[in-house]
Amino acid sequence: MGKQSIQFREPPHIVSAASVVGKKEGEGPLGSLFDEIEEDPMVGQASWEEAESALQKRAAKLAMEKAGPGVPPVRYLFSGDLLGQLIATSFGVMDLKLPLFGLYGACSTIGEALMLSAMTVQGGYSDAVLALTSSHFGSAEKQFRYPLEYGGQRPLSATWTVTGSGAFVVTHTGGKARITGATPGRVVDYGLKDSMNMGACMAPAACDTICGHLDDFGRQPSDYDAVITGDLGSVGQTILLELAKKRGYDLKDRHLDCGMLIFDPEEQDTHAGGSGCACSAVTLAAHILPKIERGEWRRVLFVPTGALLSTVSYNEGQSVPGIAHAVVIEHC
Amino acid sequence: MGKQSIQFREPPHIVSAASVVGKKEGEGPLGSLFDEIEEDPMVGQASWEEAESALQKRAAKLAMEKAGPGVPPVRYLFSGDLLGQLIATSFGVMDLKLPLFGLYGACSTIGEALMLSAMTVQGGYSDAVLALTSSHFGSAEKQFRYPLEYGGQRPLSATWTVTGSGAFVVTHTGGKARITGATPGRVVDYGLKDSMNMGACMAPAACDTICGHLDDFGRQPSDYDAVITGDLGSVGQTILLELAKKRGYDLKDRHLDCGMLIFDPEEQDTHAGGSGCACSAVTLAAHILPKIERGEWRRVLFVPTGALLSTVSYNEGQSVPGIAHAVVIEHC
Numbered sequence: 278m279g280k281q282s283i284q285f286r287e288p289p290h291i292v293s294a295a296s297v298v299g300k301k302e303g304e305g306p307l308g309s310l311f312d313e314i315e316e317d318p319m320v321g322q323a324s325w326e327e328a329e330s331a332l333q334k335r336a337a338k339l340a341m342e343k344a345g346p347g348v349p350p351v352r353y354l355f356s357g358d359l360l361g362q363l364i365a366t367s368f369g370v371m372d373l374k375l376p377l378f379g380l381y382g383a384c385s386t387i388g389e390a391l392m393l394s395a396m397t398v399q400g401g402y403s404d405a406v407l408a409l410t411s412s413h414f415g416s417a418e419k420q421f422r423y424p425l426e427y428g429g430q431r432p433l434s435a436t437w438t439v440t441g442s443g444a445f446v447v448t449h450t451g452g453k454a455r456i457t458g459a460t461p462g463r464v465v466d467y468g469l470k471d472s473m474n475m476g477a478c479m480a481p482a483a484c485d486t487i488c489g490h491l492d493d494f495g496r497q498p499s500d501y502d503a504v505i506t507g508d509l510g511s512v513g514q515t516i517l518l519e520l521a522k523k524r525g526y527d528l529k530d531r532h533l534d535c536g537m538l539i540f541d542p543e544e545q546d547t548h549a550g551g552s553g554c555a556c557s558a559v560t561l562a563a564h565i566l567p568k569i570e571r572g573e574w575r576r577v578l579f580v581p582t583g584a585l586l587s588t589v590s591y592n593e594g595q596s597v598p599g600i601a602h603a604v605v606i607e608h609c
Numbered sequence: 610m611g612k613q614s615i616q617f618r619e620p621p622h623i624v625s626a627a628s629v630v631g632k633k634e635g636e637g638p639l640g641s642l643f644d645e646i647e648e649d650p651m652v653g654q655a656s657w658e659e660a661e662s663a664l665q666k667r668a669a670k671l672a673m674e675k676a677g678p679g680v681p682p683v684r685y686l687f688s689g690d691l692l693g694q695l696i697a698t699s700f701g702v703m704d705l706k707l708p709l710f711g712l713y714g715a716c717s718t719i720g721e722a723l724m725l726s727a728m729t730v731q732g733g734y735s736d737a738v739l740a741l742t743s744s745h746f747g748s749a750e751k752q753f754r755y756p757l758e759y760g761g762q763r764p765l766s767a768t769w770t771v772t773g774s775g776a777f778v779v780t781h782t783g784g785k786a787r788i789t790g791a792t793p794g795r796v797v798d799y800g801l802k803d804s805m806n807m808g809a810c811m812a813p814a815a816c817d818t819i820c821g822h823l824d825d826f827g828r829q830p831s832d833y834d835a836v837i838t839g840d841l842g843s844v845g846q847t848i849l850l851e852l853a854k855k856r857g858y859d860l861k862d863r864h865l866d867c868g869m870l871i872f873d874p875e876e877q878d879t880h881a882g883g884s885g886c887a888c889s890a891v892t893l894a895a896h897i898l899p900k901i902e903r904g905e906w907r908r909v910l911f912v913p914t915g916a917l918l919s920t921v922s923y924n925e926g927q928s929v930p931g932i933a934h935a936v937v938i939e940h941c
Contacts, residue, residue: 360919402728587693588693593656595696
């Protein structure tokens with residue numbers, strides 16, 4: 278395999294998936310597909326951060342329940358979120374009492390979690406692991422932007438952080454979808470500094486990973502039924518298609534973006550699309566994976582994308598680099 | 610292997626290590642052992658965060674240089690730091706142009722990075738990987754406590770964040786130290802809320818991982834030349850020894866703590882000891898690993914410890930849970 282990618286000799290299976298989302302996501306185009314829609318933005322908790330933790334715990338438990346009794350017990354957990362020091366994860370998974378590998382890949386985290394899960398299962402380190410992530414509109418706005426009460430205007434290039442959590446049980450066998458390859462991404466920085474246009478910041482990283490993946494595997498976009506990025510949104514999509522074309526790959530009739538699938542920008546005032554760790558995770562669990570399991574799609578390149586910024590780096594005038602991790606998921 | 614641990618059938622080797630530290634660390638008991646001592650707290654950069662990134666880049670490059678030309682090129686990078694959204698890492702490793710698995714385990718991060726590095730190498734996913742982490746007194750105080758200019762008084766239970774970065778190249782063969790086992794830790798919360806007494810917050814997690822490890826491997830503390838935690842400090846050490854005794858393990862004549870090794874609390878006014886991701890990483894690189902390589906120690910249990918808090922969780926009245934990851938390193 279090429280210099281950046283992994284081809285799994287004994288592809289691990291995604292035996293179950295769970296998606297728990299908020300009210301707005303439930304009202305969007307994928308609304309009927311999610312496992313659970315939580316109407317209360319606080320999820321009965323005292324803060325947005327605790328609400329996000331509660332979503333993560335619920336998705337984790339649901340995915341393990343859905344895996345059923347025939348699946349070996351989950352031994353390790355790969356999880357992360359957007360908040361400083363991963364507090365949604367630390368407080369969310371504590372009750373599960375599972376060894377935790379804490380991950381940070383911004384909104385690409387579920388890609389990182391799925392790659393490491395597959396590497397762990399094929400490597401024989403565990404018969405079953407859980408890949409998990411979450412985001413919450415309230416906790417993310419508080420972390421990265423303005424207090425909600427301030428009512429700040431959002432430019433059209435801005436995205437809307439998805440409230441929810443997605444969880445996946447990865448094992449040796451079972452189910453109708455398996456992870457056959459992975460291309461971990463590099464940090465890519467084009468020097469862009471606009472945190473309200475994260476799609477543009479992440480598009481070069483998405484291009485780097487997708488083109489690196491196609492180079493490594495010697496494939497064309499047409500070898501995939503879909504190439505699905507995480508949360509580039511409409512602005513980032515245009516840039517990705519242009520950049521990939523310059524690298525010799527025409528993604529136009531293959532590219533989809535979870536951020537553009539999860540909301541209706543006209544009806545829901547979400548501007549460029551959805552974002553957040555949960556955006557690609559719940560779209561995979563509720564929409565992409567079932568299509569693969571039914572055989573409507575035979576092979577998909579799933580490429581969650583992350584914008585690597587903090588309020589500190591942003592306020593100190595640093596650019597917003599991006600990262601994207603690609604996972605090949607196939608029908609079986 | 611027991612329910613939480615991994616025993617490596619073909620133990621990956623730590624073929625090289627690098628430690629880059631600040632002035633205060635250079636004046637401490639381990640001062641003469643570090644590869645590089647940087648006198649300028651800003652490392653010639655414009656901010657503490659950029660300074661920390663510069664340390665990380667320098668340690669990474671030095672470890673790869675020290676590995677020498679006979680070692681396969683590093684293919685993947687496992688790295689993380691303490692700052693919100695891992696900005697020290699994102700901006701530190703960008704120029705290396707290596708695929709990045711971003712990790713967060715608070716001050717236990719180098720344990721997480723070494724475990725995943727060993728799993729990746731034995732799993733055949735890469736012939737060489739780099740495990741890396743950093744912390745910086747200035748960026749950590751700004752992130753977690755008070756502006757330095759404020760001159761806040763520090764209680765005696767407080768620790769001092771180590772400025773530095775440690776890096777390790779892990780491969781199939783070479784060198785005189787190898788990773789033979791690992792026990793990833795769980796999030797453990799005893800409900801303590803004092804962010805100025807992180808040793809007490811982390812001691813239960815250290816106990817959980819160490820005792821789980823000894824149970825899983827069917828070993829006693831005497832099967833190790835040393836059991837070395839990350840940054841419990843003097844206060845946390847007392848608690849760990851008591852808790853482990855209740856679990857049936859007497860660690861008294863085996864336990865060391867990197868936080869207590871790196872500073873002289875009397876001379877250097879560091880109170881309970883050193884802390885930060887770099888504390889255990891640079892102590893491993895400069896002090897522990899050379900002892901193992903020379904055969905003075907045949908087998909060590911290295912257990913970096915992390916306190917899982919953010920200013921948000923702390924200010925919202927949440928407790929400070931801990932996590933600890935154990936890595937078995939043996940002379941070969």
